[in-house]
Amino acid sequence: MAKVQVLNVAVLDNPSPFGNPFQFEITFECMEDLPEDLEWKIIYVGSAESEEYDQILDSVLVGPVPAGRHMFVFQADAPNTGLIPESDAVGVTVVLITCTYRGQEFIRIGYYVNNEYTDPELRENPPIKPDYTQLQRNILASNPRVTRFHINWEGCAERMEDSENVDPTSNPMLPPSCLPGKAPPVGILPDNSMDCL
């Protein structure tokens, strides 16, 4: 099971002007002392069409993490407007917070973000070239979408023991997939490769 459980993410400074930094106050709980740091990332999806426009706003290491409940504020600069396609500046997009341990992503928290002009005039007749100074960013804090991935928390040593279970056709970087049988019916979440711990 996951050694780290995210208990809460509070979206601070929301809504805010587009250029303000993102601020997430993250509370998580750790079952046992983690020998390595957690790596958190904020990814801004610049355009729904393609991941090409995803921007990693920042990534931080968080550690040391002893067993217990912890919190921190993850602040990252606003996205680089130069990398956002103009047609996607206004409207709904997504910001993602991911956390990886030993290079494996185990949780992905997504929020819808609505970028909108506050001025009614601009809203009716949006300029062709987006005016980022007038845009307001509103993160839908009430509806986080959380996807948890099963990873190997013990790191490489244990993975070797699992090697016999690895499906040779799959990407060797990904943990072996869940064995069929009484496997959970997969819903909308394309979950989840599971480790054989």
Added chain:
Amino acid sequence: MKLLKPSWVSHNGKPIFSVDIHPDGTKFATGGQGEDSGKVMIWNMAPVLREEDEKNENIPKMLCQMDNHLACVNCVRWSNNGLYLASGGDDKLVMVWKRAALIGPSTVFGSSSKLANVEQWRCVTILRNHTGDVMDVAWSPHDVWLASCSVDNTIVIWNARKFPEMVTCLRGHTGLVKGLTWDPVGKYIASQADDHSLKVWRTVDWQMDANITKPFSECGGTTHVLRLSWSPDGQYLVSAHAMNNSGPTAQIVERDGWKTNMDFVGHRKAVTVVKFNPKIFKKKQKNGSSPKPSCPYCCCAVGSKDRSLSVWLTSLKRPLVVIHDLFDKSIMDISWTLTGLGMLVCSMDGTVAYLDFSLDELGDPLSEEEKNTIHQNIYGKSLAITNTEVQLSTTIIENPEMLKYQQERQNSAQTNVGAAAAGPESAAPKVNSVMNGESLEDIRKNLLKKQVETRTADGRRRITPLCIAQLDTGDFSPALFNSAPILPSGSSLSNQLAPQLNSDSSPGQPASLGLRPSQDGVLTSPPANSGAKGPEDDRDGLKSSLLLTSASKIEPMKALDSRFTERSKATPGVPSAISSTAGLTPLERPKDGVSALKEVKTKEETSSDSEDKMAAINKNLSFAKRKPELLLDGGEVVEKRKKGRPRKDKMAATIAQPFTQVRSGKRVSFLSRHSYGAARPEQEVTRSLCSAGRLQITPPPPEREPSRAAAPPPPAAVLRLPTPSPQKAFSLQVSMEPSVFLEVENEMSMVAGSKLSQLRCSRDGRDWNTLLPSSVLVAAGSSDVLAVVCDDRMMSVFSCCGRRLLPAIQLASPISALHCSAHFVMALTAGAALSVWDVQRQKALVRNESLQPLLSGADTTVSQSMLTQQGVPVIGLSNGKSYCFSLSLETWTLVADKGDSLVQCADFRSCLPSQDAAASSGPLAVVQGRNLNAGRLASRLSSTPHHLQQSMTLAFLENQLASALTLQSSQEYRHWLLIYARFLVNEGSEYRLRELCKELLGPVHKSASSSWQPATLGLHKRELLREVLPVIGENLRFQRLFTEYQDQLELLRLK
């Protein structure tokens, strides 16, 4: 009999595989399938029992849900004392849960259900040993053991007093083991498996006592579970699925000779579960009728795949009641209340049913006393559970000291119990809990300012999280989840938005739209939406209302949705250092994330679009405007690269490399890299590209990153270690307490044709600075001294106030790493020679000691270097070995080896002191990487003989002791000494224990010839002995040893 199907007990329609009522009857647990994991839920019993409670909205129905199991939960069982819940699932794990005293509600973050957890149940142990799905778990009487069985054909007995210790693994079944039951007297455990057998095992020696196969020979392995049950009087064992004349039965096995003469017949399909009522009954005395003694009888419920349930009394030939069509699918589990009158049944169809019986129907339950009398009459006293305490109580305590000590122990244990019992009440929810005099609310408001943020060697941000609750101290502060989230001012829109988004689930509620429908409002508005389509998924509601602004975005939204769930392909740290300023897209992300197949990308694809990505790098570099001169650098680099036209995929990979490798602690061997770079010029370019990218962010403290040289590689024959590159300016934090910052600005000014460099130091707000004639390469400092090395290989040492302490020291070769600690300075040169000076005494401790003997292998290089507070240099190599130079032995000694099999196999967890965090921060812990996962493999070695593991642990602990001694880390020495002593005590090795005590005590009478030192590492040995003795006293076997040394210590004290 009353029958109720509480519809609110559900796993959202997913199968419920197990149900168990808490011994106190106030709650029950269910286990089964969750959304994408296994799920354990704890429910309130009151709304099941009483209709008014069910209607009362203030009475919670669901108390807690835990989705920690990775896959379907097959079994949940409360311990007999009600403190623990054990669950086993398809993820091969058994988890043991305990209630945290916190009474604040919380939700599972991000779960669609908004129900709060009223109680907090926390996983306290994960038991890993099974290699297949765990099908059933069972607590032994008195909770001495926990048994689990699995489709790996084994049954594991766990020591329930000392999790995660394994007592034994019962092998013998040749098929999936699907059910377990303990003999209520504790003498046997029985298991039923798909191999057409029911086996009975003795708890005395864990050997098989009986193998019953005949009634099962016709059985097919078609049931999910085979939950068998033992009668409360211990006389009968009733199996699940058995066959008699091709009809499904539940076989009755008599304890006496394991005879199989009777069975429960009548079910049309296989019996999945049998559960005896915990009570023994006797006939209800009717008013008026003469009380005539009647034989006590038991009551048993049988559930089957035919979806029906039958309840039997052993005094009747026919079932008391049979209930058909209670469920749509097979019955999976049955649980009786401890009173014997209520029963919960769960089914694969995801529902549960509650049956309520009256005394008239079942009879008069015998009291516990009467039940015990029956047990004693049948089995005698000698069959009482044996445990260590019982055994020990027969040992005579021989001296008053020992008696006193034992009594103290008991008293303190009792007060602990008392404190624990008082715990839940005292931990009633206080909304404003206070930590260090500061409320959590205050902490949250200032968290961003207060949290400690540093830069790692590779320039990345590192945040030390604020610990708001410790796990071991148990009780979490409830404030966080009772309190409303802090909403920054101006959050009105998000407040508006929230109700609007949820409005779908509550039809009729007017939608106060925060997002105004735009002119092309093609989509229906939320109220109409909910009216037409009925209750809709939260998420869809969210989507549709969001889309009001731009209906044209429906397609893109689908694409957005996939982002939520798709695992990022970007490896950690790869692009981040660059992108944090320039905002690069990760290099290796698949373009179309929807199809899982595409995740496995072929190399050709990567290379084909990597050209664009490289162009993006080019573009992005020009975005960084912070350092114009570096921008120029970057531009040049890219230009050069274009001329060179290296293979693109190679490029992408190499850019990624330096970051990942440093991150994972596996430093690259720069010796080989340099030579490689010489052979292929474009490699060189990429490296300087990334170093340029890094420099734009922050100049990291250079002395901690010996691994990146932008300068052309020096001749490899002489220099084995990497050297830091010169930088224009850098700063580093030398110490936190007092807070000392160091800033270096090279080539600050030109005076008379020579360039001067400035070293500025700020200590607790007071500054000093000094000038150096050549540019500073590395700097290091402690709270006592500061040292810098310039590119002319001159090392200068200053006091904390900026006074030069030593004349400039000429190093033999360029510096590779520099460390200061206390009043010691350590320099590691590129020529792989190490020196340590004691600045206070102006003396060399280690003089140009060569690392050549350590760096024997071709690839080994120094990955880590360190200087302890005692001036002991420690070198970590890339092959996982760490050496320290012993000042007294004047030689290199091995202090840690990550690949050491002893480390992997030693199991001393049972000897760890309950709370001792001090030792986790010493130098030994640092060199061993803090991930001293000792004992991690221990459980896997269950097949290895105990004595082998014992010896390995012993050897490991002795290594630790010796290493701590060499490192002169007194706290760690003490820590390991106590663990060592405890281990010796647990394992009963008196010989070594005696030697240890003798060494610690020393000669009682002074003699000139004795070379015994009264102290080691500043710790008085006799004080240590005083700490060790109570540990020895815990085992009564060593009471003579305890007494002997206690007396001598006492004697010495009086002298």
